[in-house]
Amino acid sequence: MKFIKQTWRFPAAVLILTALLSSCADSFLEQPTTGALPEEPVATQTGVNALLIGAYAALDGQANGSALGGGGAWEASPDNWIYGTIAGGIASKGSFGGDQPAIDPIAKFSSDASNGFFNTKWKATYEGINRCNNTILYCVQAEDIPEAQKAVILGEARFLRGHYYFELKKMYNMVPWIDETTEDPKTPNDKDIWPMIEADFQFAYENLPAVQSEFGRANKWAAASYLGKTYLFQHKFTEAKDIFTIVVNQGVNAGGVKYDLLPRFRDNFDAATENNSETVFDIQMVANDGTGTIANSNQGGMLNFPYNSPFRCCGFYQPTQELVNSYKTDPVTGLPDLDNYNTDPVKSDMGISSNEPFTPYAGSLDPRLDWTVGRRGIPFHDWGLHPGASWVRDQAYGGPYAPKKTIYWQATQDKFADQSSWAPGTAINVHVIRFADVLLMAAEAEAQAGSLPIAMEYVNRVRRRAANPDGFLHKYRDASNPMDGFDETTTAAEYVISEYTATQFGSTQQALDAIYFERKLELAMEGHRFFDLVRWGIAAQTLNAYFDYQGNITTDVRGGQFIPGRSEYYPIPQAQIDLSVDASGQPTLIQNPNY
Structure with missing residues (x-):
């Protein structure tokens, strides 16, 4: 059972609670969280469980056809396709320059605090926090909830709050x-909140069961995995190594299945095979839920389908040539070229119309390319050859x-x-953490600790x-009839991939x-790249090299520049600074450096 997907239809009382919760989104700095709801109907087992469902429901950042708190649905998309992938040089905004132009300065790091996208993401995330806080508050007060059940509810609420604050921390830093x-919601952003995030995940680790009643919980x-990720972002490598070792060896998913990689990479991106051994925590999506909207169908990604195609709209989120080149492999060793992958780029159909002949690149490639990127002459799932x-x-x-991981079959x-809206929705879940991500985070912690053989084995x-x-x-068996299936004897490209040896892992x-x-290869188009580059301390060199290379291919990122000391974090939204003015007329929120 997919918990979130099955519990979106609330009874009338819960809808009233949700409406009250949602009303706090624009003004969370103006009224105390503790006064958001009347106590009587809420501080009960039924009321608290309804609040917890609402806290889960905020994970996708969506409500009533737009983002929580207003703005375009994509502005608060939970997969961070704008803030993590486009800003990480993995994808172009796509479409054309006049469509959603506010994304362009985000991609080029020229945006300022007035960009409404930042405010939308901020409000939607704090709405999730508000719902968690109310769940915690009234759970503690409820007298009809057994203590053991209270511990689980509080564990889930604090896990979710940790997630929401993690999102804010990695985007804005000081929040x-x-x-x-x-008591006073006009709280200054003058404290590092990592210790509080750690405490929430530690509490959740100690109090949540290994197996849950519904998969979405x-x-x-x-x-434990999120706690390890929190340590890693703080460069607490020993602590991260220790917790990841336990997760890798003992961890199971919410259904009780031991964590493991699926045999097929592609099955992570198909609604028919989701909630599996690789699922650590997903945001659950569902199609055709009876609401007449796509709010529960990854509405934040509704723009990200090929243009003028069977998907109707809208041509955004196009993987970059720089990313595609990364999947080249040495035909003998089967390994990537970490330094010179942009030399002799993968052939594309740039500038070639669809009615002109084109032969795809014939060199050796990592097979994950063609489950990540749609490119001309290669099967686009079962929709035919990408034209x-x-x-x-x-x-x-x-x-x-074109993007591929979020495209249905x-x-x-x-x-x-x-198809309930002007652009498609999809039931493909959004991965917050999957087991491949855990293995690579564990490898990083092991390498930092000097355990190179273990790090290599994880990779x-x-x-x-x-x-x-x-x-x-x-x-395809028959290219004129792609629904007939695939010819299992002939690959779509020349796939050559091998494991690393101790030679490539000779030093930290x-x-x-x-x-x-x-x-980069495994998690491309999943929202991680920008935040990884920043925590590794290589964002400036990597992204400025990307601008130099990709800017000679596409016009969208020409003039882009990552500015050290500024670009590592997004600006605190000016609208929130204005809302934070206290009785003395001074804002309590401080802007990030150099904005």
Whole structure:
């Protein structure tokens, strides 16, 4: 059972509670969290469980056709496709320059605090925190909830609050900590909140069960994984290593299945095979839920389908040439070129119309490329060969490629696609943490601790799965009828991928270089890249090199510049600074440096 997907239809009393909660989104700095709801109907087992459901429901940042608190649905998308992937040089904004122009300065790090996208994301995330705080507050007060059950409810609420604050911390750095005890919500952002995030995940780890009644709920091991990630972002490598070792060896998903990589990489991105051994924590999505909207169908990604295609709209989120080149491998060793991958780039159909002949790149490639990127002449799931320019709104602006991890299949579209809006929704879950991510974070912690053989084994475990021939993309049996299936004897491209040897893991720096690159390959288009680059301390050199390279191919990022000391974090939204003015007329929120 998919908990969040099955519990979106609330009874009338809960809808009233949710409406009251939502009303706090714009003004959370103006009224105390503790006064958001009347106590009588809420401080009961039924009321508290309804509040907890509302806290989960805020994970996708969506309500009533837009983001929580207003703004375009995509502005608060939980997969951070704008703030983590586009800003990380993995994808172009796509479409054309005049569509959603506020994304362009985010991609080029020229945006300021007045950009409404930052305010939308801020409000939607604090709405989630507000719901968690109310759950905690009234759970403690409820007299009809057994203590053991209270501990689980509080564990889930604090896990979710840790997640929401993690989102804010990695985006804005210094943000106000508001919890269930806060009396003055105009709290300054002058404290590092990492210790509080740690405490929430530690509490959740100690109090949540290993197995949950519904798959969408956080369990003990999801909390342990997020605690390890929290340590890693603080460079607490020993603590991260210790907790990840326990997770890798003992962790199970919410259904009680031991964590493991799926045999096929592609099955992480298909609604028919989700909630599996690789699922650590997903935001649950569902199509055709009876609401007549796509609010529960990854509405934040509704723009991110090929343009002028069977998907109707909208041509955003186009993988970059720089990313595509990263999947080249040495035809003998099967390893990537960590330093010179942009030399001799993968051939594209840039500037070639769909009615002109084109032959795809014939060199050796990592097979994960063709489950991540749609490119001309290669099967686009079971929708036919990607036709190239006819599915792209403006090649010169955004390049020739299309996203693929979030695209539903033609054969199962009646079940897993939702056409209730002007752009599609999808039942494909959003991965917050999956086990491959855990393995690569664990590898990083092991490398930092000097345990290079263990780090290499974790990376090779990810690469072994990628090298499974059963998971390769194959050609169609009949290219004129892609629904007829694939010819399992002929791959769609020349796939060559192998494991690392001790030669490539001879030093800590060599190991880290390989691990960093593996995260790029494995987790591309999943919202991690920008935040990884920042915590590794290599954002400036990596992204400025990206601007130099990609800017010669597409016009969208020309003039982009990452400015050290400024660009590591997004600006505190000016609207929130204005709202934080206290009785003395001074704002309590302090802007990030150099904005």
